[in-house]
Amino acid sequence: MNIVASDFFKLRWNLAILVLAAIAGVAMVMGSKRLVTQTETTQRQLSAQQREIRAKLSRARDEEQEMRGKITLYRQLVDRGVIGQEERLDWVEQIARIKSARRLLDLQYDLSPQKAIDETLLPGSQVADGYEFMASTMKLRMSLLHENDLLGFLADLRQAVHAHLLVRDCALGRAASAASERGLPAQLSAECTIDWITLREKKK
């Protein structure tokens, strides 16, 4: 039978139903397939989370110990004033006090403005989540009777000041003979670079 145009007109509703059924069917298949794909993705994510949480649980005891250590360290940093603002006045007073107590011959220093810590000292980033590592670099020049004057000074300084001290370099050499305040000639001269490091809460 030859189908003519008028026959197509008579078949229009059936053809429309066929098209609609095809569209609805394909949409249904694609929609359900999409649902399955999404759910499979979710399942993969959940499986990864499950593995992660299981691993986390298996190392939880060690982690608990580790966290206790970190909390202790954090509290120490707070107590020592490493976390917080610089206390430059206190630093200067402490240097003067140590110089006097140790009867050091001569001590000169030059403290630069505070800036973010040099990346060569702390590779990666100067920022830990929420905190910035800041450093004030001090150029220290000392005349020494003995090298222990330098080591003792550094040890006292570490104990006394509210900052973390990082000695970057130190050059020790024989001093030109000249009498000091104490009447004894300085045997050694020292030049050191020291970073006074504090942790500052990051500005948001």
Added chain:
Amino acid sequence: MPARRLLYLDASRLTAYRWRPGTPHEEASFSADESGLSAFGEYLQQQRPSVFYLLVDVADEGFQLESVPYVQGRDRQGLINRKLAQYYYGTPLTMAISLGRAKEGRRDEKMLFAGLTGYTHIEPWLQVMREEETQLAGVYSMPQVLAGLVAKLAGNNGQMLVMSITRAGLRQSFFDQGQLRFSRLTAMATGRIEEVATACAAEANKIYQYLAGQRLVARDKPLQTLVLAHPAQFGIIGDRCRNTTERQVLLGDLVAEAKKHGLAKAPTDSKGDNLFLHLLAKRPPSQQFAPTAERRYYRLWQARFAINVAAAGLFGLCLLFAGNHMANFTTLTEGNRTLQTDIDLGERRYQDMMQGLPPVAIGQDNLRALTDRYESLARRSSGPEPLLQHISRALGHAPKVELTQLDWRIAGHPGEDRASAAGKTSAAPSPAATGNGYAIVQLQAQLPLAMASDHRSQLETVNAFAAALVGNGIQVQVLSLPFETESGKSIKSSEVSSQVEPPKFVLRMVQAL
């Protein structure tokens, strides 16, 4: 599926049946006049969604047997059309039935050309059907329906004359090897069984003579003649239609045949109208008489039906796929729920464990990041004391060595010198700088003036001192010696110099932090 309706057309009327499985149910009957045609039109309007089968049971039909050259395709159709037009000019209700090819000679094809020659009687009914856009599946003749019955009744062996009785009269159909060769209808005046039984004998004689004349049967043996009748009327038929030298009469049980073919209601007399209608509805013959134009609306219905089936099939298939997906989705969702429960449980257990920790004003992740960074910094903050103490111990074992200058510093790379470290304050760290860095000491020293002329002792003292410095992960490199023994360097005598100086040397110490 739409309802199927059967139209039985005889010489005087057209009777409409609604067919349900096993039961043709008479709905209406129309006389072959103006009023009947009009009523038929109304009936068709009411039953428009139905599919109709027209069974014609009239005397005006022709059968022509002919062998034609075996051709195929358009040539075959052209040949058949020419033959039909030649035999049945004036009626479009024709058809050609292939009876197979001859086994000898050029193997011509045997064709039975059949036609309903009383077109003027049928055409008004077809006209009404066209006007009402009736879905006419086809026009069939009674012998076609009988052929289906006989094929099962007598198989395909031998020749047989089948005499059947309908309201139109007594039909005699000749079958050879189960295939229809010829058929004619003899109208009955009263239709009573006595008249039919008498006509059986007379018509059997006549048709035998005709068939013999056409050389369709051999004269030397009796023709098997099967009379389909009700068992209760076997007696009267047997009495009046006896065996002769020309025929061997067999009585076919119409009731048994009706039962065998699934007719719900057995015939009450020898008229097989209902059985034949039932057979037509149950297994319509593959060929029919109506030309294409008459079947246009049926073809449209078929197209519509096919489209609907395709739509339903497609939708069903999609539904199956979607159902499969949804079953997977349900399984996956259930699995995800279990996983989520497990994760939540694990998180709670972990949180319970961590809640035992001392309180601190910073989140755990931040605390971890901060302390890790600080510890990394602290590892670089040991200062010069450890190395100085180490050097001090080594000096204790080397009293002849006197330090003149000591440069200590931390560096990102073990090969970094002071100049490059100074120029790299803000540059990106070297690859090795990702570790904890290195403490580097450049040490300048001298030996007593008394050893100035004893080069061997100088070298031994320096080497012993350097060896004493090695240890605790410290690497020592001699940058310069008081006396160079290498072939690539020049040597001068001490007398050349006006002033004798203490022997000097330079060492470099590197320790990973």
